[in-house]
Amino acid sequence: MDFTTITLKLLEGFLTTCEIFALTLVSALPLGLLIAFGSMSKFKPLKILVRGIVWIIRGTPLMLQIIVIYYVPGLVFHIGLLPRLIAVLVAFTINYACYFSEIYRAGIESISSGQYEAGKVLGMTKSQVFFKVVFVQVIKRIIPPMSNEIITLVKDTSLARVILVAEILKNAEDFVAWGLVYPLFYTGVFYLLFVGLLTIIFGKLEKRFAFVTEGSSAIKVRRKLSLKTKISTFIGSIMIVSAVAIAVIIGLICICL
Amino acid sequence: MAYLEIKNFYKSFGQTKVLKGIDLSLEKGEVVSIIGSSGSGKTTLLRCINFLETPNEGTMTLDGELLFDGSVKKAEKEKFLREKRLNFGLVFQSFHLFPQYTVLKNITLAPTLLLKKKVKDYKKQLKNKAKLDNSLTKKQIAEMVSIFKKENLEEIKSDSLALIKKIGLEEKINSFPCELSGGQCQRVAIARALALKPKILCFDEPTSALDPELTGEVLKVIRSLKDEDRTMIIVTHEMGFAKNVSDKIVFMADGVVEECGDPQTVLTNPKSKKLIHFLSSVTNKDGE
Numbered sequence: 001m002d003f004t005t006i007t008l009k010l011l012e013g014f015l016t017t018c019e020i021f022a023l024t025l026v027s028a029l030p031l032g033l034l035i036a037f038g039s040m041s042k043f044k045p046l047k048i049l050v051r052g053i054v055w056i057i058r059g060t061p062l063m064l065q066i067i068v069i070y071y072v073p074g075l076v077f078h079i080g081l082l083p084r085l086i087a088v089l090v091a092f093t094i095n096y097a098c099y100f101s102e103i104y105r106a107g108i109e110s111i112s113s114g115q116y117e118a119g120k121v122l123g124m125t126k127s128q129v130f131f132k133v134v135f136v137q138v139i140k141r142i143i144p145p146m147s148n149e150i151i152t153l154v155k156d157t158s159l160a161r162v163i164l165v166a167e168i169l170k171n172a173e174d175f176v177a178w179g180l181v182y183p184l185f186y187t188g189v190f191y192l193l194f195v196g197l198l199t200i201i202f203g204k205l206e207k208r209f210a211f212v213t214e215g216s217s218a219i220k221v222r223r224k225l226s227l228k229t230k231i232s233t234f235i236g237s238i239m240i241v242s243a244v245a246i247a248v249i250i251g252l253i254c255i256c257l
Numbered sequence: 258m259a260y261l262e263i264k265n266f267y268k269s270f271g272q273t274k275v276l277k278g279i280d281l282s283l284e285k286g287e288v289v290s291i292i293g294s295s296g297s298g299k300t301t302l303l304r305c306i307n308f309l310e311t312p313n314e315g316t317m318t319l320d321g322e323l324l325f326d327g328s329v330k331k332a333e334k335e336k337f338l339r340e341k342r343l344n345f346g347l348v349f350q351s352f353h354l355f356p357q358y359t360v361l362k363n364i365t366l367a368p369t370l371l372l373k374k375k376v377k378d379y380k381k382q383l384k385n386k387a388k389l390d391n392s393l394t395k396k397q398i399a400e401m402v403s404i405f406k407k408e409n410l411e412e413i414k415s416d417s418l419a420l421i422k423k424i425g426l427e428e429k430i431n432s433f434p435c436e437l438s439g440g441q442c443q444r445v446a447i448a449r450a451l452a453l454k455p456k457i458l459c460f461d462e463p464t465s466a467l468d469p470e471l472t473g474e475v476l477k478v479i480r481s482l483k484d485e486d487r488t489m490i491i492v493t494h495e496m497g498f499a500k501n502v503s504d505k506i507v508f509m510a511d512g513v514v515e516e517c518g519d520p521q522t523v524l525t526n527p528k529s530k531k532l533i534h535f536l537s538s539v540t541n542k543d544g545e
């Protein structure tokens with residue numbers, strides 16, 4: 001088994017990883033906002049219901065949720081099994097939407113009531129106040145916690161192997177079964193590269209939203225923000241460089257062996 | 258009948274009674290200052306006038322039109338409330354500018370959003386007309402609507418630029434609120450409120466959040482509005498300014514209008530004990 005074959009095989013798994021990551025992100029981000037609205041609803045039963053669901057989802061392991069969503073429809077209702085990838089995507093989306101919803105809620109509740117009132121007295125509708133005035137400020141505030149959660153998502157995709165979805169770690173483990181251990185460590189390079197890229201993107205995003213929200217002291221914060229962005233870009237580049245270096249070293253070791 | 262007439266406003270938050278029967282009348286082009294110690298209900302009154310709070314009782318008429326009637330217990334639909342709010346402008350104590358927009362966008366945002374509705378109505382009107390006499394094709398309607406929209410957008414832009422010139426911030430037009438001083442922020446807030454052409458402009462302690470050396474520029478803008486015969490209600494702690502600029506001064510204490518009249522009489526010849534006490538405490542503070 002030469003290095004290229006292994007890399008290709010891992011790359012194939014990595015594509016599945018990326019697929020799970022991207023599709024989960026695209027569906028969980030809007031769903032999370034909906035859940036956030038539900039958990040802030042003035043209609044008590046809805047609020048209690050939504051908070052209950054969030055409690056259950058955050059209170060159980062994601063691995064268990066994947067297993068439940070994959071096996072329960074078949075075992076209990078006898079309607080056959082979902083395709084593996086779909087089951088994984090459903091579990092990931094629900095799980096991450098719940099985590100995102102709490103971040104959204106924190107962001108929305110941190111906006112001062114003055115912003116809502118200013119919009120109101122200017123004759124805006126409720127949805128205009130939210131989307132034209134409040135939402136951008138919310139996004140600015142939630143970028144750091146969101147990036148945290150999204151980076152966790154990159155690595156959580158490895159849980160998909162519990163129902164045998166062939167993501168990168170599963171493929172690497174298959175090599176281990178053949179008696180080849182280093183592909184398992186090699187996967188780390190892929191994760192590092194991916195997270196490094198995300199770190200750079202989030203740094204850029206933060207810079208893009210570098211206006212100061214109401215109540216914070218002006219220009220100082222701005223400088224601090226851009227410095228922070230610089231640092232995160234710097235760390236991101238270091239990570240990428242080191243990941244590439246590790247890849248090269250592993251490659252050399254393989255050739256020598 | 259006066260231009261704005263408020264009768265018998267009552268407002269309580271839970272057990273706390275904040276307004277206990279407020280009457281206030283205002284002629285067109287008049288400037289009324291409301292003074293009083295904190296907790297007297299000035300701000301609540303202003304918020305009630307702007308439909309940010311709903312009084313428990315009372316009526317409000319503007320220009321002969323009944324805007325609020327406390328005896329109707331049903332909550333008003335959001336849509337009508339919004340239309341009524343547009344009669345008034347409100348400048349907040351702590352500005353509440355939108356931090357993500359430039360000075361210009363802060364001012365143009367609300368009129369531009371209102372224009373959307375206007376364009377929709379115009380299109381509907383054209384369509385109905387076309388149905389009746391078949392005089393307009395679809396293409397013509399689309400063209401007329403886009404011209405209508407463009408003209409209005411240009412008007413909003415030129416109006417806003419004129420407002421920015423009036424408040425003297427031409428060089429800050431593309432700055433963000435965090436790059437402005439408090440006084441500049443408050444001037445932008447005034448322009449933002451004016452951009453919707455309210456019939457009555459309300460100020461809620463417009464200079465209280467500012468450093469003393471910055472109050473002057475804001476007061477100057479308000480004074481220039483007085484020279485344009487705008488109708489204004491100003492809640493303020495600046496006694497000298499209130500005396501100079503207003504046609505009428507209302508002194509509130511414990512949720513009622515304690516004294517009301519022209520500035521000279523009220524400030525130099527106070528009758529009620531509470532006002533005498535309030536004025537002496539204000540002047541004492543100034544003397545320190």
